[in-house]
Amino acid sequence: MEAKQRTGSPYLLLMVTMVLWGSAFSSSKSVVEHVPHTVAAFLRFGGGALALLAAVASFGNRSARVPPRAGRRAMTAGVLGVFAYNGFFFWGLSLAPSLDAGILIPVMSPVLTSSFLLVTRREKASRARLAGLSLGLVGAVVFFLGAGGSTHGNPTRLVGDTLFLCSAVCWAAFTLVGPKVMAAVEPLRATTYATCAGAVLLGLLAAPDIPGMHWSTLPAGVWLNTAFLAVGPAAVANLFYYRGVAAVGPASASLMMFAVPIINTLCATILLGESFGALQGAGALVLLSGAVLAVTQGRLPWRSTARRHRGVGVAGRGEPEGVVRR
Secondary structure (H helix, E strand, O other), X not given: OHHXXXXXXXXXXXXXXXXXXXXXXXXXXXXXXXOOHHHHHHXXXXXXXXXXXXXXXXXXXXXXXXOHHHHHHHHHHHHHHXXXXXXXXXXXXXOOOHHHHHHHHHHHHHHHHHHHHHHOOOOOOOHHHHHHHHHHHHHHHHHHHHHHHOOOOOHHHHHHHHHHHHHHHHHHHHHHHHHHHOXXXXXXHHHHHHHHHHHHHHHHHHOOOOOOOOHHHXXXXXXXXXXXXXXXXXXXXXXXXXXXXXXXXXXXXXXXXXXXXXXXXXXXXXXXXXXXXXXXHHHHHHHHHHXXXXXXXXXXXXXXXXXXXXXXXXXXXXXXXXXXXX
């Protein structure tokens, strides 16, 4: 019984994390419908910064010392992983459905990461990975064709999807440089530094739009969604994710990221009434299939872990990357 609890509990935490991240796209869209996208981004990550600061004070390692240089690097990483990523993300939400964001960003991020690692020869090109990346590319092309040319598509939606792709590029870049930049800082504290730095820049970006805001006329739902985004996907989800990764490893945890598009699709269609045409749907399925194949290379990460524990080497077979935080 205890073994089952030790095995099941981390995956429960990770599943809760994926639900929080998957629902964040629709919740962010609800905020963007009432305020400028720059203000929406600042509200979410300004509140997220406060929530994470509270989390550090409550759960962080108080005895740990953070070298000033490491702290500055973590904040610099926030420029890419928080400011640039969310600048494109919320701008895209003002033009396209959250349904598109929840498919393109979490799926394209690991595809782009894998592609860069192969191009720079930091990883070997297996047949399974090349096939997965090819499928992902085809799926992305079909998805974008559907965004601009289907009965449910329009040029504005296509521009929004392009911004979501830019957001995925930013996160892929952050995935590659983030671990090295923030290696000297515990994950929760590093994320807090990055979020605070990104929130400050998002605040500067939103500054021209803030004077024209009529705060008293905003519906209560806007504030509820903002509070949820700050506390849930930012603070609670990150805490759960760190504990889950520590228990099951980054490979198994990153594979669960592919639950995010499914959860987002349910939230966007049920709560917001969003939809896409058959062409976009087909492209999304091909893109998701290619991404899973590229990341896993046809192997379940927890099975590879079990083989290593039994002494069976898997040299040359890279573990899935593309861990994404929201």
